[in-house]
Amino acid sequence: MDFSTALKNLQEACTCHICSSLFRDPVTIICGHNFCQECLSVSWKDLRDVFPCPVCKVCSFVRHWNRNSQICNLTDTVRELQRPSRGRRRKVHTVCQRHNKIQTIFCVEDKELICPRCRFTDKHNMHSVSFVKNAAVIHRRMLRSSMEFLEDKVKECKKALTLQHRKTLELRKKFRYKKKEICFEFEQVKLFLQSEHEALLKEIHIEELLGLSTLNECVGTLAEHLSALEDLLKGAQAKHVQTNVAFLASLLREYHKCEKPKCPPFWSFRTKQYGLSLPPQYSGLDRIIKQFRTDMHFDLDAAHPQLVISKDRKSVLYKEARQSVDASPQRFRWPALLGCRSFHSGRCFWEVKVGNKPLWTLGMCQDCFPRQWNDQPSVAEGFWAIGRYSESGYVTCGPKRTTFLPVVQPTRIGIFLDYELGELSFYNMDDRSLLYTFNHSFTSAIWPYFCTGTDPEPLKILVPYPIPRRCHLDQRP
Known part of the structure; x- marks a missing residue:
């Protein structure tokens, strides 16, 4: 083994695996690997329970190392050997195989060694050339710049790798x-x-x-x-x-x-309704509200003339006096109106405050839903809704009419549409219970539907939190 190879091996043995430089104040950890004390301190920074080796990943449960004086002396020796080694380069010459002359010239454009006779051949006649010594100095400087750049990149990569290992431990924790x-x-x-x-x-x-x-x-x-x-x-x-x-x-x-003897009253008994009611934190409704809540407001063009809509188009109420509006076949002939957006895909949620209104209907409808009838139909194609029709009576409208009775009278209704799944669900936001779910394979755009009844109490769309929408919508101009 020649001197340069031995020096290179010795230099690698005295190089820190973290900073890729010769050891500075070397220390040894439990697995036997050596590192600079400063590099190891940075690698183990913020770690509390487990301290892994940056090389073999063997973990220690104690932040401990030993100073290695032998490696420290050996590193100093390598530094001393590196200084004179640069002046001990032996001159090596190569001979041109074509002219049998020593190659003392370097072609800058072709980046190859040539002899003086090659300099005047047709191949190199017009090229820039320089002596080997001068070219070596220039290219050594260029190579050194590249080496420094690569050394910096290696250090950055190793630091990033160490950081990633730390993040791995943090992720596991x-x-x-x-x-x-x-x-x-x-x-x-x-x-x-x-x-x-x-x-x-x-x-x-x-x-x-x-x-x-x-x-x-x-x-x-x-x-x-x-x-x-x-x-x-x-x-x-x-x-x-x-x-x-x-x-x-x-x-x-x-x-x-024998006069009519009085018969004692018969006993009648009705059992209570028992069932499991999970607390709100175990309901999936919160996730629906958080992810899919949509900003909704009323459409002016489809509203009945006796409906008064607020400036922000979030509240609507019925008044006896008819407003002066343009006649349009899109307007309802009963106190109803639509939302400003249609849905043709995705998942959306909005919430409506019905308060103590004696009559109201909420749901979805298609464009083909009849609007020129005198009253709202209970059964109709392209219509899915629920509503209140008496003090304690609630009904579903659309494909069929059915009655249901909520456990708690709702004052706020949450509406969740899953277009692809074909589900339209209504929630009582007062006790967070499910009121009713329609199942239908939607094939065209559907619009939010609101019917206010003829009482003066307003119907309000509650303002959502600023959460980005995740459904595809069409908005009326």
Whole structure:
């Protein structure tokens, strides 16, 4: 092995794997690898629990290293050897195979060594040339600049790699925490379900005992009444076979006994409605609101002439006086109007405040929905809606008419459309319960539909938070 190769191997042995330079204050960690103390400190910065080796990734649970004096002395020796090595270069000459002359000239354009005779050949006659010594100085300077650039890039890459390793550990810690968090949340759900299960069973058992106790009392009362009726019947049968004189003598008394006996009231019992009601944090409604909430406002062109719309087009109310508006076949002949956007794909959510309005209808409709009828149809094609038609009566309109009764009277209605899935859902935002879901394969644009009724209380679209929309919309001009 020649001197230059040995020096190169020794230099590699004394090079830090982090900064790619000779060791400065070298230290040794538990796996046996050596690093600059400063480089290792930067690599382990902000780490608390685990300290991995930047080379082999062996982890230590203690921030500890030992100063290596032997490596320090060896590194100093390498530095001393590097200084004179640059002046010990032996002169090496190459011979031109064509002219058998020493190549002492460098062709700048072709970047190759040539001899003096090659200089005047047709190939190199018009090219720029320089002596080998001068060309070597220039190109060494250029190479050194490239080496410095590459060294900087290597250092940056190694620092980035070290940072990525640190981020890997941080990511693992975060996911460990997430797993613990999810496990804790599911344990809380299990405890909640267990307590709800026990509470409901206890409540049902108490109701069962009370019902059976009341029923047993009613059964006893009916049994006593039956016994009394049977005794009266036997007495009447005995009187029926008496002689005429005896029968007529006791007739008044028997009539008094047989007057319509009062039957005790029958027991009627209706069980409570039991069911599981999850708290809001376990409902998917919050995710729907957060991701798909859409800014919605009313369309002026389709509104009935007696509907007054606010300037921000978020509120509408019915008034007896008709407004002066352009006659259009697009206008409804009953107090209804549309939203300003149609939906032909995506998922969207908006919320409407109905308050205590006695009559209202909310939903979606197609362009083919009839608007020239005198009243809103209950059953119609291209129409999907729910509404209130009496103090405690709620109904679905569209493909068919059905009635339903919310547990809590809604004052705010949330509407969620999943166009691709073909679902239109209505939520009671007061108790965050699902009111009704329509399932239909939508094939054309559909519009939000609002019917206010003829009471003076306004219908309001609630202003959403500034969340970007994730559905494809068409807006009326």
